Amino acid sequence: MASSSTKPLDRVARPSAKPTRDRIVRAATDLFSERSFDGATTREIAAQAGVTQPLLNYHFRSKEELWQAAVDSLFERLNKTLDERTTGLRGVDEVTSAKLRVREFVTFSARNPQLHRIIMQESKADGPRMDYLVDRHVRPIYERTVALFEALARRGAVPDIPSAHLYYILTGAGPTMFVLAPECRRLTSLDPSDDAVIEAHADAVCLLLFGSP
Amino acid sequence: MASSSTKPLDRVARPSAKPTRDRIVRAATDLFSERSFDGATTREIAAQAGVTQPLLNYHFRSKEELWQAAVDSLFERLNKTLDERTTGLRGVDEVTSAKLRVREFVTFSARNPQLHRIIMQESKADGPRMDYLVDRHVRPIYERTVALFEALARRGAVPDIPSAHLYYILTGAGPTMFVLAPECRRLTSLDPSDDAVIEAHADAVCLLLFGSP
DNA sequence: CAATAGCCTGTTCAATCGATTAGCCTGCGC
DNA sequence: GCGCAGGCTAATCGATTGAACAGGCTATTG
Numbered sequence: 474m475a476s477s478s479t480k481p482l483d484r485v486a487r488p489s490a491k492p493t494r495d496r497i498v499r500a501a502t503d504l505f506s507e508r509s510f511d512g513a514t515t516r517e518i519a520a521q522a523g524v525t526q527p528l529l530n531y532h533f534r535s536k537e538e539l540w541q542a543a544v545d546s547l548f549e550r551l552n553k554t555l556d557e558r559t560t561g562l563r564g565v566d567e568v569t570s571a572k573l574r575v576r577e578f579v580t581f582s583a584r585n586p587q588l589h590r591i592i593m594q595e596s597k598a599d600g601p602r603m604d605y606l607v608d609r610h611v612r613p614i615y616e617r618t619v620a621l622f623e624a625l626a627r628r629g630a631v632p633d634i635p636s637a638h639l640y641y642i643l644t645g646a647g648p649t650m651f652v653l654a655p656e657c658r659r660l661t662s663l664d665p666s667d668d669a670v671i672e673a674h675a676d677a678v679c680l681l682l683f684g685s686p
Numbered sequence: 687m688a689s690s691s692t693k694p695l696d697r698v699a700r701p702s703a704k705p706t707r708d709r710i711v712r713a714a715t716d717l718f719s720e721r722s723f724d725g726a727t728t729r730e731i732a733a734q735a736g737v738t739q740p741l742l743n744y745h746f747r748s749k750e751e752l753w754q755a756a757v758d759s760l761f762e763r764l765n766k767t768l769d770e771r772t773t774g775l776r777g778v779d780e781v782t783s784a785k786l787r788v789r790e791f792v793t794f795s796a797r798n799p800q801l802h803r804i805i806m807q808e809s810k811a812d813g814p815r816m817d818y819l820v821d822r823h824v825r826p827i828y829e830r831t832v833a834l835f836e837a838l839a840r841r842g843a844v845p846d847i848p849s850a851h852l853y854y855i856l857t858g859a860g861p862t863m864f865v866l867a868p869e870c871r872r873l874t875s876l877d878p879s880d881d882a883v884i885e886a887h888a889d890a891v892c893l894l895l896f897g898s899p
Numbered sequence: 900c901a902a903t904a905g906c907c908t909g910t911t912c913a914a915t916c917g918a919t920t921a922g923c924c925t926g927c928g929c
Numbered sequence: 930g931c932g933c934a935g936g937c938t939a940a941t942c943g944a945t946t947g948a949a950c951a952g953g954c955t956a957t958t959g
Contacts (some may be wrong), residue, residue: 484904484905485904485905486905486906487904487905487906487956487957489905489906489956490905490906493906493907506810507810507811508724508810508811509721509722509724509725509807510725511721511722511724511725512722512723512724512725512811514945514946514947515946515947515948516945516946516947524907524908525907525908525909526908526947526948527907527908527909527910527948527949527950528906528907528908529947529948530947530948530949531905531906531907532906535947535948536947536948590806590810592866592869593803593806593807593865593866594722594806594807596865596866596867596868596869597719597720597721597803597865597868598720598721598725599868603868603869603872606869607869607872607873611869611873612872612873615873632893632894634889634890634893634894635886635890637870637873637874637876638863638886638887638890639890641859641862641863641866641870641887642859642862642863642890642891642894644862644866645858645859645860645861645862645863646854646855646858646859647858648858649854649855649857649858649862650851650854650855650858652806652809652810653805653806653809653854653857654809655809655810655812655816656805656809656816656819656820656824657850657854659816659820659825660820660824660825660828660850661850663850673848673851674851674854676847677845677847677848677851677852677855678855680845680847681845681847681855681894681895682894697934697935698934698935699935699936703935703936706936706937727915727916727917728916728917728918729915729916729917737937737938738937738938738939739917739918739938740918740919740920740937740938740939740940741936741937741938742917742918743917743918743919744935744936744937745936748917748918749917749918
């Protein structure tokens, strides 16, 4: 097969191109998560990035490749955030450490709802973009999380629930309030972007999982 | 303003039109939930329904109106399912009744992941379709659920968590495994459409919320 | 000081979108 | 048994989509 997918552009990039490229990726992240892959137009992305539409095809081979760049940058941010929280925790016991990790996950999901929106989006079509997401990004996180939960379950720190179910309970209970933020604002008097609300939600999730916030 | 939205077509429908209309709505439900509003094309919906594309504009004024019909039929099914479970429960205590309702919600979400997929989809754009969803369908369910949780909390049957947070924990933890079914199949050895898996997930959610399945 | 390569824009193309129109076929009411 | 309205299709519309192309500006390079 002549699959060429995502070869880097064979061009020696100059540093002056980086900020422009970053603005495009940021705009693409927002619009892909808001409008879905099909719903987001390259013209709209270009407009939000403050550039012309053909420039997207200059920096990226296709809309598909721009989508991959957006996804990569999102997961890079997530992994960096979680890693920073994990290191610097030498000597803290395993349960407390896990709780902090969960809280960090909830906070990140609140500040970056785009990630879960894109995952939800793509996990329906079940196409090549789903392959990219799972193989490249989701599986490593899933396996680390499951291993953590199973260690916690052996200590009795979390309820005895099959780890796959626990994983989807966490990835559902944590981000949904923020993924559905516009709905939440209409239904309740809460603003999901408010720090106090985020804190309260992290409390709630930890209370359910660990028995204490 | 000349807003005309969703007037019924001024035409005396014959019974022979109903099955065709239903097939179109069913196909629209599947494709809107899989591909999002923008991603689903009227031609594809027509093809899956086994009719020609202009027929959609015969039965519905616009793509928007077809979307509303699909959403209406989904929520009608949800409400019917939950109501059937609630009646026929005379004399059962409140906690057991709530548990059964939650289990029914999880089961419905597993068999009809389209509903949550569409809600997730629309809750990002924050446009007129979001208004339609919340005002017409989600708010009544939200208020009933919150009232139920607050009654349960007064009895100590569920953890003391602000009801809005509890609502989003439930609507996240319950359906996410099934909304992300294609992802789940790749990550785990579980098939989210398997009855045993659905049962196990309902057990897990009830265990976390109520302390026992 | 040329000249080359990276960065970016204006213009345009074929494909595809939702919607409209004109018209065919069928079966019910009179 | 005739007319007419409902159900449906074929053909086509203007608008918009992602992408390609040709060319201009600028900074680095030799």
